Amino acid sequence: MALKEKLEAVLNVGLRVPSIMLLEVLYRWDVSSFFQKIQRSSLNNNPLFQYKYLALYLHYVGYILSLVLLTLPRQHLVRLYLYVLTALLLFAGHQVSRDYVRGELDSGYEGPLYLDPLSMNRFTTALIGQLVVCTLCSCVMQTKQIWLFSAHLLPLVARLCLVPLETIVFINRFAMVFTGLEVLYFLASNLLVPYNLAKTAYRELVQLVEVYGLLALAMSLWNQLVLPVLFMCFWLVLFALQIYTYFSTRDQPTSRERLLFLFLTSIAECCSTPYSLLGLVFTVSFVALGVLTLCKFYLQGYRAFMNDNTMHRGMTEGVTLLILAVQTGLIELQVIHRAFLLSIILFIVVASILQSMLEIADPIVLALGASRDKSLWKHFRAVSLCLFLLIFPAYMSYMICQFFHMDFWLLIIISSSILTSLQVLGTLLIYVLFMVEEFRKEPVENMDDVIYYVNGTYRLLEFLVALCVVAYGVSETVFGEWTVMGSTIIFVHSYYNVWLRAQLGWQSFLLRRDAVNKIKSMPTATSQQLEQHNDVCAICYQDMRSAVITPCSHIFHAGCLKKWLYVQETCPLCHSQLKSHPPPAANAVAPEGAPQAPQEPANQNQTPINQIQEAASHIHEAANQNREVTAQADLIAGTAKECVDAAGEVDADSQSHLSAVAIKQEAQLEDRASQSQCLEHAFNDPQMGQGVWEGHQAATTCPEQ
Structure with missing residues (x-):
């Protein structure tokens, strides 16, 4: 942001305070009570009491x-403040001229100025x-018309x-009247400016509502x-004035105990109206934002601002303060x-900031505990x-x-701080476990x-603390004073x-128990199966010395798969x-004539002979089909080459297109030839026929040419 934009932003806030x-x-000045005091003091003949209704009207004006000053655009607001500043300068000129005339009347000297040093000093x-x-x-x-503002020079010229x-x-009186007439003329010439501004603003508001809502x-x-920055600046000015007023009226130094009381009473004085309460709310929000930003910077340095979390903006603390203040009737x-x-x-707000x-x-x-970062400074910042x-x-x-x-x-208020300490203790224990590992x-x-x-x-x-709070509240409600608000809380x-925490904890326990049962129901892979698999675990990418086999014939570490099942109940691949199935009995004998149960993945090496022969026959048929496709591809490739040779007089684009077709057909021809050799090899070796046929069925055999 450029310097000019920063100054404009500061002016935008400062001029609206x-x-x-x-x-x-x-809001603090009650006109009705003010005039009632005048009436009770038997000052009915006071001229001020005769203008009671005029004062009421001026109150609403x-x-x-105030609302106009709050919503006026910045350019018009700057111009308005310049006009007010000019009026104040003219008033200051009138005061200087009046003081000079009074000084001359008191001295009574009417001779030349250079003969009287005091008169000369006053004149200068x-x-x-x-x-x-x-x-x-x-x-x-x-x-450049400086004479418009020089009416107060007339008494000096006359002297x-x-x-x-x-x-x-x-x-001097004539100069004052002349200046007043100038001000009235200026106001009359700009009398329609507020109306035009209101008309333009109304038109723009209607257009915005129609288009955007x-x-x-x-x-x-x-x-x-x-508005947040505006109300914060307003409240800080109010708080500074309150502190200044207190110390300017006291001569004795304030003790440490009274400083806390002074701080609380000053804040209490500065939240006696809805406007000052909103200022306190936004001030607390910005203070919370500053504390959380410092916390991020302390932990991560400048990297914390690259991935900022929108949840930690301090608004939670401000809204908490506003709700509690409205609920308890703080300003009353x-x-x-x-x-x-x-x-x-x-x-409560500080407890929320700590959370x-x-x-x-x-x-x-x-x-930081799970990583291998050995920076002592990072660990010190986190642990501290x-x-x-x-x-x-x-x-x-x-x-x-x-x-x-x-x-x-008070127990509900304290319980939040106790829960925060318990959560930090759990985090530190897990950090220590990570460091030990x-x-x-x-x-x-x-x-x-x-x-x-x-x-x-x-x-x-945490659940027990919440349960104790509920038990204490119920006992106080039953044996003490019963209130609707207390029962609602x-x-x-x-x-x-209590209920949601218990429900979440029970669901987590059931999920882990179900995951353990599923792992126990899966067969363990033998060393021969692990050698044939010859791959790493798809979850942790580590070698497998012991593993389990899923119903879909995939092999994983038991611990890795159990962690996966904590999250979701599907195969990672x-x-x-x-689904959890009870493990088959080791010595169970199937009755004669009953259908044979499917074999577990651990017994895949003992495939029946008839299944191997059936797979081999399928492979033989696929090889024959592949030979036919290879022949067709050879014919298409030859035709494409002839077309390229015959395209001597064709343009360059057509020749390049035909050449690309020929190259593509040759590549497909080589692919089909290698696939045919693989299938023939699988057909000649029936022991691996079943696995090759399954892979052949899972993949696309050949795209249509």
């Missing part, structure tokens, strides 16, 4: 003006000030001409106004009560972050238990089962944290369903 500040002031100071005001006004308004002081007072319009306004409480409630809400940090760190730590996530939630839970009395709501010369055969047991253990602990917590 006063509109939110104005909304905040208007202020809301409209006022003249420089007025010249600066005129120059700034002409620069801001981008005009230089030795005009009496009473006349100078009149001239309301949702696209809302997203466009959200991106153009940059007193400041002290609001501060204590905010401490609990912020604890998001764990979601970022968990796959990185496990991948996990230790922080293990200790800090427990410390937070201990501290909040020291401040508040234990009840059902890395330092061993031979891999641990049952490492997958050990990892499953570790995961199952801390998942069981217990029901939701029971469904999501042909994707046929693998």
Whole structure:
């Protein structure tokens, strides 16, 4: 992003912050209660009380003006602020001129200026000030007609001409009236500008709604106004003003204990309206985003920004704060009560941030443990972050238990931190197992089962924690005070944290048990079968010393196939369903005359003679068919060559096409000849006839020419 674009983005946010500040002031200032106080104080004759309804109308006009400032395009907003700045400069020039006239009246000197040093100093100071005001006004308004802003120079010119002081007072008033008339003329000449802007904006909004819809319009306004950054800047300004006000009114230094209380009370003061609450929500979201970004950078460095996860944007923490604040009626409480409630809400937000940090760190730590990366710095960063996530939630839970009395709501809040610590502990144990396996010369055969047991253990602990929370809540509901909200929370917590976890755990257990039963039901490949197979495992690409044979006659490592069956119940190669069958009895004798059961893949070497002869006859027929196809291909190739020889007068494109046909036919001829030799060899060796015939049936015999 170029520097100009950055400045425009900063201006787009900074120029709209006063509109939110104005909304905040208007919300806090209750006009009706203000006039009721005036009426109770027996000041009915006060002129201010006579303009009660006018003040009410101005109150609503202020809301409209704030919304206009908030939604005005940036170019028009900059122009409006320049006009306001010019008006302020003209007012400053009027103040300088009035102060000079008062100074001259107090001195009473009407002689030449050079004879009185004090009068000369006052004149010089006022003249420089007025010249600066005129120059700034002409620069801001981008005009060379500097005389339009020089009316306040008239009293100075009159004093230089030795005009009496009473006349100078009149001239000063005339200059003020003249400047006011200029401002009124400018406003009258631009009176229709707001109407034209509103008309243009309405036309554009209607077109956008017709073409893209309301949702696209809302997203466009959200991106153009940059509302999250705008509300965050507004809240930070409000919070800084609150801190400055506190320290400017106190002379004594603040203790460490009072700093935490000051922090909470300042936040509580800055979320007393819906606008400031939204500002706090977006501020918390950006703080969470910053913490999660630092966590990614600490673990992975600059590589973390290449594959950024859209799930960790900090919006979860902001939405959590907003829901809890609305549910508990935060803005309606007193400041002290609001501060204590905010401490609990912020604890929940911090627990959510820690959970998001764990979601970022968990796959990185496990991948680092499973890889062969020996960088000590990477391992130190991963382990140190996990230790922080293990200790800090427990410390937070201990501290909040020291401040508040234990009840059902506090137990639910603490349980999230306890679950985070348990998850980190499980991640560290798996990381240690991976590192132990890395330092061993031979891999641990049952490492997958050990990892499953570790995961199952801390998942069981999580389930027990959730179950204890539900049991405590039910006992408090039965023997204590019953509320609809408490019962709803217990029901939701029971469904999501107890029932769903129990269901997922049971399904995982059944899936593993079914996979183990399937592996046990499959026959084990003999050493002779492994030698004939002469291939690696299709899952791990390692040599096979022991393996199992699937019903579809594929051979895999038993451990590799079991891991595969944990995920899906199909063959890794042909994707046929693998169903568990009871293993056949070793000494079972089939009754005489009964149909012979199909042989297992382990007995493929003992194929019956009649099956070999049948396969050999099929191979012989296929060889004869292949000879016929070879002869046809030879005839087509010869014809193509003759066509090429006879194409002496044909164009180059036709000759190249015929040559390509001839080359293609020759290649097919050679392929058919080699296939025929292979089939004849298989026919002469009936022992391998069955396997060759099956491969011949599985492949395409010959494409149609």
